[in-house]
Amino acid sequence: MDAAYITPFMQSIQNVFATMLQLQVQVGEPKVKSGHQATFDVSGIIGMSGDVVGSVVLSFPTDSAERIVALFTGESISTDNADFADAVGELVNMVAGGAKGRFEGRKVSISCPNVVIGSDHTVTSQKAVPCIVIPCDTDCGEMCIEICIQDRKTQNAQAAEASATA
Amino acid sequence: MKIMLVDDSKTMRNIQKSVLTQLGHTELAEACDGQDALSKVAAFAPDLILLDWNMPNMDGLTFIKTFRQADKSTPVIMVTTESERARVVEAIKAGVNNYVVKPFTPDILSQRITETMDKAAA
Numbered sequence A: 001m002d003a004a005y006i007t008p009f010m011q012s013i014q015n016v017f018a019t020m021l022q023l024q025v026q027v028g029e030p031k032v033k034s035g036h037q038a039t040f041d042v043s044g045i046i047g048m049s050g051d052v053v054g055s056v057v058l059s060f061p062t063d064s065a066e067r068i069v070a071l072f073t074g075e076s077i078s079t080d081n082a083d084f085a086d087a088v089g090e091l092v093n094m095v096a097g098g099a100k101g102r103f104e105g106r107k108v109s110i111s112c113p114n115v116v117i118g119s120d121h122t123v124t125s126q127k128a129v130p131c132i133v134i135p136c137d138t139d140c141g142e143m144c145i146e147i148c149i150q151d152r153k154t155q156n157a158q159a160a161e162a163s164a165t166a
Numbered sequence B: 001m002k003i004m005l006v007d008d009s010k011t012m013r014n015i016q017k018s019v020l021t022q023l024g025h026t027e028l029a030e031a032c033d034g035q036d037a038l039s040k041v042a043a044f045a046p047d048l049i050l051l052d053w054n055m056p057n058m059d060g061l062t063f064i065k066t067f068r069q070a071d072k073s074t075p076v077i078m079v080t081t082e083s084e085r086a087r088v089v090e091a092i093k094a095g096v097n098n099y100v101v102k103p104f105t106p107d108i109l110s111q112r113i114t115e116t117m118d119k120a121a122a
Helices: A007-021 A062-073 A082-100 A152-165 B010-022 B034-044 B060-070 B085-094 B106-121
Strands: A042-050 A052-060 A108-110 A114-117 A132-138 A141-151 B002-006 B027-031 B048-051 B076-080 B098-101
Touching: A007 A062, A007 A082, A007 A132, A007 A141, A042 A082, A052 A062, A052 A082, A052 A152, A062 A082, A062 A141, A062 B010, A082 A108, A082 A114, A082 B010, A141 A152, B002 B010, B002 B034, B010 B027, B010 B106, B027 B034, B034 B048, B034 B060, B048 B060, B048 B106, B060 B076, B060 B085, B076 B085, B076 B106, B085 B098, B098 B106
Parallel strands: B002 B027, B002 B048, B048 B076, B076 B098
Antiparallel strands: A042 A052, A042 A108, A042 A114, A052 A141, A132 A141
């Protein structure tokens, strides 16, 4: 995956958490994810469509998510409360929205977020699209962003060029 | 001043309510999507609407297009993660008066509200 699609997520998560939670995010080295097992127990998932297609997951261990949601909402909320999922969904919405705004020359739409809570859940993404994991650390605990997207605009242009030269 | 908050995220509506209450605005109504807002807006008669873009059932762009057919004057501020220039232009063309990109600080929201209401009163 082009670094042009990784850096925007690093910038966006730092901006969202600094602005809305006054929480600094230390971003680690991106790596390729293997398998569909969720990295942690709480997954906020959002889809992308348009020139870039795929999914973005903001994944937290439960205790990190509880601390971050408490900081975001100003109250302690248990994971089985609908407001907990709402808060996680809004965080992934802002991170994905902020990232797509930094994609150069690409028109992208994002879906409404979904949130899955529970240990050992799986998030299945498109086959043949590598998923990149960006580890993140904060004073509220660790989390990560999983990016599984592809640039359809470039693919379509390459296919058209190949078809023209065939 | 009566303000209607239209956002599918209760968390975001609560954050906006907290900011608005601190600014002295206490007459607030909430709607969870564009359809919900259309069903409540006439009865509440807001002086200002804060409108999200991406929502289920009816998104903010569809809401503003529908709302502007009947109401040309009530100020509407789009509060959204949609930050691309083309999106901002699309929203303004549809009838939005001002624009706040999420994430936002209380100061930015306050500033946009003041700007919008001053312009509407001029």
